[in-house]
Amino acid sequence: MSNYRRAFLPGGTWFFTVNLLERHRNDLLVREIALLRQVVKRVRQRYPFHIDAWVVLPEHMHCVFTLPPGDSDFSLRWRLIKSGFSRALPKTESLSAVRQAAGERGMWQRHYWEHLIRDEEDYQRHVDYVHVNPLKHGLVQRVADWPYSTFHRAVAAGIYPVDWCGDESTGAPGDD
Numbered sequence: 001m002s003n004y005r006r007a008f009l010p011g012g013t014w015f016f017t018v019n020l021l022e023r024h025r026n027d028l029l030v031r032e033i034a035l036l037r038q039v040v041k042r043v044r045q046r047y048p049f050h051i052d053a054w055v056v057l058p059e060h061m062h063c064v065f066t067l068p069p070g071d072s073d074f075s076l077r078w079r080l081i082k083s084g085f086s087r088a089l090p091k092t093e094s095l096s097a098v099r100q101a102a103g104e105r106g107m108w109q110r111h112y113w114e115h116l117i118r119d120e121e122d123y124q125r126h127v128d129y130v131h132v133n134p135l136k137h138g139l140v141q142r143v144a145d146w147p148y149s150t151f152h153r154a155v156a157a158g159i160y161p162v163d164w165c166g167d168e169s170t171g172a173p174g175d176d
């Protein structure tokens with residue numbers, strides 16, 4: 001079994017990419033966006049974190065979030081988000097023997113990409129990457145046209161102009 005090394009910094013800010021297991025022609029995350037939002041809200045009530053940026057695409061999502069001072073347990077939050085979402089849906093996915101033996105649903109990729117944000121430049125690059133992602137994947141012609149993104153919150157706060165499109169060539173670690 002692989003031994004993953006993760007950075008744990010209490011109160012840190014991280015960039016994440018979280019994928020569904022079956023990414024081809026899968027729109028589950030946007031089809032069930034209300035459920036996903038409900039689960040994230042419930043997890044945040046019990047285990048707070050600040051959402052700096054988040055985008056939900058049909059089969060994966062990217063986000064940047066910050067944990068409270070003294071807390072470094074982002075993996076607990078992801079486990080609760082992924083399991084809460086999965087448990088609320090009917091069991092329709094096919095399961096491998098390995099996943100059946102482990103009692104897993106087979107909905108999510110087991111691991112996710114995480115990156116500890118190092119400084120302001122790193123932060124801005126990753127927040128921009130989150131927001132430009134629907135354009136990068138050809139889902140919209142303008143970033144503002146994608147409804148499942150904190151880009152709209154950032155526009156309302158005066159952080160971005162509504163016609164911001166970002167730089168599609170800007171790749172972040174964990175680039176999908």
